Amino acid sequence: xxxxxxxxxxxxxxxxxxxxxxxxxxxxxxxxxxxxxxxxxxxxxxxxxxxxxxxxxxxxxxxxxxxxxxxxxxxxxxxxxxxxxxxxxxxxxxxxxxxxxxxxxxxxxxxxxxxxxxxxxxxxxxxxxxxxxxxxxxxxxxxxxxxxxxxxxxxxxxxxxxxxxxxxxxxxxxxxxxxxxxxxxxxxxxxxxxxxxxxxxxxxxxxxxxxxxxxxxxxxxxxxxxxxxxxxxxxxxxxxxxxxxxxxxxxxxxxxxxxxxxxxxxxxxxxxxxxxxxxxxxxxxxxxxxxxxxxxxxxxxxxxxxxxxxxxxxxxxxxxxxxxxxxxxxxxxxxxxxxxxxxxxxxxxxxxxxxxxxxxxxxxxxxxxxxxxxxxxxxxxxxxxxxxxxxxxxxxxxxxxxxxxxxx
Numbered sequence: 256x257x258x259x260x261x262x263x264x265x266x267x268x269x270x271x272x273x274x275x276x277x278x279x280x281x282x283x284x285x286x287x288x289x290x291x292x293x294x295x296x297x298x299x300x301x302x303x304x305x306x307x308x309x310x311x312x313x314x315x316x317x318x319x320x321x322x323x324x325x326x327x328x329x330x331x332x333x334x335x336x337x338x339x340x341x342x343x344x345x346x347x348x349x350x351x352x353x354x355x356x357x358x359x360x361x362x363x364x365x366x367x368x369x370x371x372x373x374x375x376x377x378x379x380x381x382x383x384x385x386x387x388x389x390x391x392x393x394x395x396x397x398x399x400x401x402x403x404x405x406x407x408x409x410x411x412x413x414x415x416x417x418x419x420x421x422x423x424x425x426x427x428x429x430x431x432x433x434x435x436x437x438x439x440x441x442x443x444x445x446x447x448x449x450x451x452x453x454x455x456x457x458x459x460x461x462x463x464x465x466x467x468x469x470x471x472x473x474x475x476x477x478x479x480x481x482x483x484x485x486x487x488x489x490x491x492x493x494x495x496x497x498x499x500x501x502x503x504x505x506x507x508x509x510x511x512x513x514x515x516x517x518x519x520x521x522x523x524x525x526x527x528x529x530x531x532x533x534x535x536x537x538x539x540x541x542x543x544x545x546x547x548x549x550x551x552x553x554x555x556x557x558x559x560x561x562x563x564x565x566x567x568x569x570x571x572x573x574x575x576x577x578x579x580x581x582x583x584x585x586x587x588x589x590x591x592x593x594x595x596x597x598x599x600x601x602x603x604x605x606x607x608x609x610x611x612x613x614x615x616x617x618x619x620x621x622x623x624x625x626x627x628x629x630x631x632x633x634x635x636x637x638x639x640x641x642x643x644x645x646x647x648x649x650x651x652x653x654x655x656x657x658x659x660x661x662x663x
Contacts, residue, residue: 262310273392274357280305282353287312289349291333300325362393363428366421373442374432375415381408388416393428401433403466406502415500417442435465443500444471447493450485457482459511462565466504470522470562472511483508509566516540519571522563526552529576539570549575557602 269279284303291301291314298316305312316331376388376395386397386408397416402408416432417439423429433439441458450456460472473482486508487494494506507525512518519540520528530543544552552573553560564571 265310272354272358274354274361277307278357278361279354280307280310282350282357284312286349286353287314294333298329298331301331359427363421363423366393366418366428366430367423370418370421371438372418373415373439373446374418374430375413376432378408378410378412378414380410388414388432390430393430395430395432397432397434401431401435403434403502403504405466406434415439415443435463437461437463437469440469440471440497440501440506443497444486444493447488447496448486450475450480450482455480456485460566460568462562464558464562466502468505468507468558468562469501470507470509470566472509472518472522472566474511483510507562515567515569519563519567519569522566523552523559523571523573526559528552533569537569539572540567542571542573543576544573546575546577549573 265279265283266276269276272279284305288301288303291297291303299319300317302315302317303312304315312332313330314332316329317325318327320326374388374390374395376390379387379389379394381387384399386402388395388397395416395418397408401419408414414434416434417436418430419433419436420431421428422431440461440463444458445452448456451458455475455477457474457476458471459474461469462471463469471486473486475482475485485493494508498504498506509521509524512521515537516531516533519531519533519542523542523544526544526548528542528544528548532541532543534540542552551559554562560571560573
């Protein structure tokens with residue numbers, strides 16, 4: 256084979272393996288050095304150099320003295336017919352191994368700096384431990400802990416995922432991705448909202464319960480651009496694309512505010528807040544809402560209050576307007592606080608140590624409201640029994656409508 260043909264072969268092989276010509280020439284030199292040492296009577300050490308223009312190889316041999324130093328430098332470049340069969344076999348084996356190592360290193364370098372980026376992959380297989388995503392030239396690992404609860408990966412489906420970690424292993428780079436990371440929300444909005452990609456609109460905070468609900472706080476660096484409107488898009492087109500990618504996960508977009516009290520009030524959307532009192536150390540917010548908004552502010556199993564607390568970074572204590580002005584009727588609940596239990600559910604912890612869940616608390620507030628309405632109407636009409644039934648039915652219907660609103 257002439258040097259011209261060999262040069263073309265090297266170039267074609269480099270393109271096929273998607274590695275640089277310089278890397279491939281170095282691989283050739285290393286393989287030839289190992290093959291040289293298999294020759295009978297070969298020197299103890301050798302350095303192989305290749306001319307990239309002429310593709311001529313030079314073998315510089317060395318002996319090793321008692322101190323481990325390389326001595327007696329000499330040119331020991333063999334002729335092509337002097338390498339021998341064993342050396343040729345060694346060259347082929349080492350050449351294949353070195354090329355695979357170069358491919359693995361290239362793939363690792365390609366993804367090593369992409370932690371925090373978003374990728375699109377095709378689901379290959381799934382089991383109880385992890386799901387494999389095909390990213391094209393490499394595969395990524397989606398562990399069970401990084402998968403959205405109740406989301407069933409279907410083989411062949413195309414999904415987007417967030418790169419959490421890139422590990423270097425003997426078998427090549429191992430890319431760990433996530434579908435639950437809050438960074439996935441930010442990256443998806445960057446893809447759908449040009450204002451975020453350009454830096455005009457920023458996502459200042461994000462709180463997420465994967466598969467259920469997400470709250471994000473957005474800020475605009477241009478007073479002429481509405482951050483919430485930019486993220487929602489015309490007729491909700493932009494946010495709908497993100498929701499579809501997240502398989503229907505609800506997303507609340509609220510404007511970020513430097514005023515902590517205002518930020519807490521907006522974070523509790525869609526509930527209407529009457530007053531927010533921030534503690535002196537800025538770690539707790541006492542929120543006063545109208546009585547009919549209490550259930551909506553707390554949310555189903557305390558979800559709305561929990562996400563608002565994570566979004567703002569402060570502890571949120573929500574009270575109804577009547578409760579704030581008059582206090583609870585029972586003395587046992589004269590003092591207490593709302594907090595999350597081990598399961599992440601909001602509950603009221605009274606001063607005497609008793610605990611009331613959010614559902615039980617809301618049920619008690621609704622029962623008290625019904626009783627107050629019955630007495631008030633009875634005093635006006637004098638028809639206590641008849642009116643009580645009508646009021647009870649109307650309040651029950653209103654409660655169902657309120658429940659549907661909170662769920663939506």
